[in-house]
């Protein structure tokens with residue numbers, strides 16, 4: 097069966113070159129989403145001040161923004177003498193090798209060490225409670241649940257929320273929270289925040305990047321953040337096994353120029369056996385789609401990743417002319433116009449066929465003709 101939203105942690109869309117895109121190419125903004133005001137910030141500061149212990153939670157298969165934001169907050173709270181734990185609900189819980197450099201790893205605890213009824217839980221970069229994985233139940237029973245996020249698709253869970261769809265990364269919101277808490281940026285906190293903003297802006301390349309984003313980065317670098325080392329770890333370091341898995345995935349890739357209303361689809365899949373054969377953990381192939389999506393002939397990219405039980409996790413990307421969130425929603429998933437995902441249990445050929453049909457079904461409603469270079473916007477996580 098199709099279902100299960102797996103890959104919804106993609107980019108905020110509200111700021112994605114909105115003026116350059118036909119309005120109908122963008123998903124309708126959720127009515128309840130508004131930028132945080134002073135009262136929202138204060139209510140979260142009150143929750144933090146009143147809490148006896150705080151659990152800081154990233155989404156499953158955490159990326160640089162989710163884990164960097166949670167660790168930055170953890171380091172800041174520790175500086176204030178507050179008991180804080182960082183966790184995420186994967187089993188097994190593995191910090192991706194590319195994020196092993198993040199300071200504050202000693203704050204990370206397994207799911208079992210998060211209280212069944214946390215005093216205060218704060219989630220970072222989590223657009224949907226299902227992305228909490230094994231921690232979803234504990235989040236639901238928390239005495240206080242605060243959601244800090246920048247996804248336009250965030251449905252607004254949690255008791256208190258700091259959700260800003262205009263922020264290029266959750267790390268930007270954490271920076272503002274620390275400023276309001278009066279916690280100065282040190283090199284460790286800044287390193288975590290830099291990993292967050294660099295990850296989500298694709299090293300300041302994606303359209304969500306603004307002058308303010310660069311000013312934020314400048315403040316972080318001023319603390320002595322080793323940005324060259326971080327960049328090499330985030331973008332330019334993979335295991336040899338990953339390269340072999342990537343090679344096989346590229347060999348398996350298919351280009352369908354007639355799909356997506358003639359805008360083109362490129363797709364491939366990664367069998368679980370490939371990961372086993374090359375000793376590659378599943379979290380290491382999250383970025384594989386960024387290679388496949390380079391194909392100039394395709395507006396839409398689909399990568400299917402097999403889990404040990406044979407189910408598939410589909411990740412999709414579009415370059416700005418197709419709303420892949422709408423296509424994924426038709427398969428029971430979701431996400432954003434340019435980056436979305438879904439789960440499937442019907443095998444590779446049937447899943448690709450279903451996705452192809454979903455793209456076709458979008459028709460003129462969500463497939464907009466690419467009219468200029470300005471409409472070619474892109475985002476990530």
Ligand SMILES: [Mn+2]
Nearest residue numbers: 161221266477
């Ligand atoms: Mn993010």
